[in-house]
Amino acid sequence: MLDLFPFNLNTLLVAPFTDYQFMARALLGCVTLSIGSAPIGVFLMLRRLSLTGDAMAHAILPGAAIAYLLCGLSVIAMTLGGLMAGLLVAMLSSATALKTNSSEDSTLAAFYLGSLALGVILISAKGSNIDLLHVLFGTALALDNVALILLLLTCVMSLVVLAIIYRPLVLGSLDPDYLASFGKGGNLAHLAFMFLVVANLVAGFHALGTLMAVGLMILPACIARFWARRLEPIILLSILMSALSCWAGLLLSFHFGLPTSPSIVLVLVVCYLFSILFGPINGLFRSVLARQAQPPINKDLCS
Amino acid sequence: MSAMITLEGLSIGYQAHNPIATDINVEVQESDVLALVGLNGSGKSTLLKTIMGLVKPLSGSVKLDVMRSHDIAYLPQQARIEKGFPIDLKEFVSTGLWTQTGWWRSMRNYEKEVYEAIDRVGLSDMAKVHLSELSGGQMQRALFARMLLQPSKLLLLDEPFNGVDEATISVLLEQLKHCQQQGATIVAAIHDLELVKQHFDQCLLFHPNGLVQGNSQALLAPVKDNGIEQAPLDVATLDSRLDLLDHA
Numbered sequence: 001m002l003d004l005f006p007f008n009l010n011t012l013l014v015a016p017f018t019d020y021q022f023m024a025r026a027l028l029g030c031v032t033l034s035i036g037s038a039p040i041g042v043f044l045m046l047r048r049l050s051l052t053g054d055a056m057a058h059a060i061l062p063g064a065a066i067a068y069l070l071c072g073l074s075v076i077a078m079t080l081g082g083l084m085a086g087l088l089v090a091m092l093s094s095a096t097a098l099k100t101n102s103s104e105d106s107t108l109a110a111f112y113l114g115s116l117a118l119g120v121i122l123i124s125a126k127g128s129n130i131d132l133l134h135v136l137f138g139t140a141l142a143l144d145n146v147a148l149i150l151l152l153l154t155c156v157m158s159l160v161v162l163a164i165i166y167r168p169l170v171l172g173s174l175d176p177d178y179l180a181s182f183g184k185g186g187n188l189a190h191l192a193f194m195f196l197v198v199a200n201l202v203a204g205f206h207a208l209g210t211l212m213a214v215g216l217m218i219l220p221a222c223i224a225r226f227w228a229r230r231l232e233p234i235i236l237l238s239i240l241m242s243a244l245s246c247w248a249g250l251l252l253s254f255h256f257g258l259p260t261s262p263s264i265v266l267v268l269v270v271c272y273l274f275s276i277l278f279g280p281i282n283g284l285f286r287s288v289l290a291r292q293a294q295p296p297i298n299k300d301l302c303s
Numbered sequence: 304m305s306a307m308i309t310l311e312g313l314s315i316g317y318q319a320h321n322p323i324a325t326d327i328n329v330e331v332q333e334s335d336v337l338a339l340v341g342l343n344g345s346g347k348s349t350l351l352k353t354i355m356g357l358v359k360p361l362s363g364s365v366k367l368d369v370m371r372s373h374d375i376a377y378l379p380q381q382a383r384i385e386k387g388f389p390i391d392l393k394e395f396v397s398t399g400l401w402t403q404t405g406w407w408r409s410m411r412n413y414e415k416e417v418y419e420a421i422d423r424v425g426l427s428d429m430a431k432v433h434l435s436e437l438s439g440g441q442m443q444r445a446l447f448a449r450m451l452l453q454p455s456k457l458l459l460l461d462e463p464f465n466g467v468d469e470a471t472i473s474v475l476l477e478q479l480k481h482c483q484q485q486g487a488t489i490v491a492a493i494h495d496l497e498l499v500k501q502h503f504d505q506c507l508l509f510h511p512n513g514l515v516q517g518n519s520q521a522l523l524a525p526v527k528d529n530g531i532e533q534a535p536l537d538v539a540t541l542d543s544r545l546d547l548l549d550h551a
Binding site (some may be wrong): 044093164165166168170171173174175176177178180181182183185225228229231234287 | 356357366367377379380384385389390391394395401403404407
């Protein structure tokens with residue numbers, strides 16, 4: 001029989017995950033992370049907080065670094081450290097903005113930059129460049145059972161909390177004044193949501209590192225926005241895009257010997273660029289076609 | 304008849320050392336319709352937010368004859384609504400039900416009410432249209448439809464007729480009258496003095512020297528006599544009006 005493909009598709013796309021346990025674990029971890037963090041990314045985008053996610057991803061670094069220096073590569077210690085640092089930066093920036101009448105983006109920028117600098121100095125002072133790379137870019141190919149369980153628990157917690165605060169989150173993004181008329185529920189929902197952001201970024205840095213975890217959160221939401229018009233399909237599509245990009249990124253990393261988390265994020269960026277061009281909702285190509293389909297303006301009427 | 308709103312010695316604003324309006328003493332009876340009239344920045348929106356509980360009073364008290372905050376419907380200005388949010392008109396209007404269903408209960412049994420509210424504001428053929436595709440007037444109708452779904456005893460409206468055409472204004476006024484007939488008390492910040500004179504019995508005039516509450520026709524008539532009824536209120540006009548009231 002004529003072999004149409006120079007490579008076996010099974011060898012190319014599936015076998016790495018069936019033949020190598022570390023690849024299967026990496027896929028399981030990244031997909032679990034996708035299911036929990038992609039919907040959070042959708043709400044971050046809709047609340048115009050995409051860059052807040054990025055800032056928080058940096059803010060968790062010193063907590064994880066201190067835990068690493070005290071306890072070594074302990075998943076639980078680094079998680080707790082990262083969680084505490086992230087929540088501390090979130091609270092400090094909110095409180096400073098409130099008390100000094102400053103904008104929250106400026107206070108967050110100041111605190112997260114300080115936090116990031118402190119984290120890098122801590123790791124550089126006591127660790128090595130390899131340690132720093134581990135924290136910044138993660139170890140998706142070396143996820144142990146504890147890390148996988150942590151990712152699973154974070155995913156379940158995120159979905160449950162999101163289901164509970166779904167309506168106030170929608171209203172907070174759509175019409176904050178109307179939400180405020182419901183009483184204090186909106187503020188509590190926002191706090192719970194920011195906790196989920198930090199928790200997912202902390203869980204994500206084991207797999208993708210602090211710098212890349214936010215990519216898995218935000219980019220799928222940005223992509224989905226070009227393909228769906230309603231909230232629920234956007235959320236589902238962002239989860240699907242995130243999971244597929246993890247699979248494709250892991251394969252790229254496996255076959256070409258590339259670093260794992262940048263490969264996953266680059267796949268997402270390529271999908272994003274494709275969506276900008278060809279997405280049916282506000283994609284550039286679609287906009288050009290729509291403009292061409294419009295009848296020409298009658299210049300006689302304008303004169 | 305009992306007072307729906309009682310404001311006593313109220314000072315409103317965002318900073319204690321810089322109040323926007325002070326010494327507000329106002330009573331609004333049940334089923335009354337009151338227009339808040341004044342210059343931009345005189346405190347109309349802030350007073351609505353203070354009554355709603357969104358802004359704390361700097362001093363004094365706000366007493367409302369309602370059992371829970373859900374008995375108050377608040378129509379904010381459009382500026383703060385994110386029209387790019389991925390939601391269609393029907394879903395947007397449905398959010399008015401959340402005062403009844405709370406954050407978790409299903410809305411399946413309320414489909415009929417949602418379509419009725421959309422129909423009442425004349426948007427029945429636009430239920431599936433995306434929010435970003437609505438014009439300013441259609442968006443305002445959508446906000447009214449959402450408000451109609453809230454079973455409220457008190458309606459607080461912030462510039463509900465700003466930037467909408469005559470046809471839309473008459474549809475929205477008709478719905479407000481319907482709400483009043485059902486027993487709702489209505490307080491609205493309005494910029495158009497002619498509209499206030501025609502449709503609002505009572506008005507509360509915001510002035511740098513203090514607030515004056517009274518019959519709309521009587522309070523605002525001299526503004527029309529001066530031949531500048533279409534112009535926005537200015538301090539000189541209000542000053543001359545208040546002088547006339549002082550000497551009356």
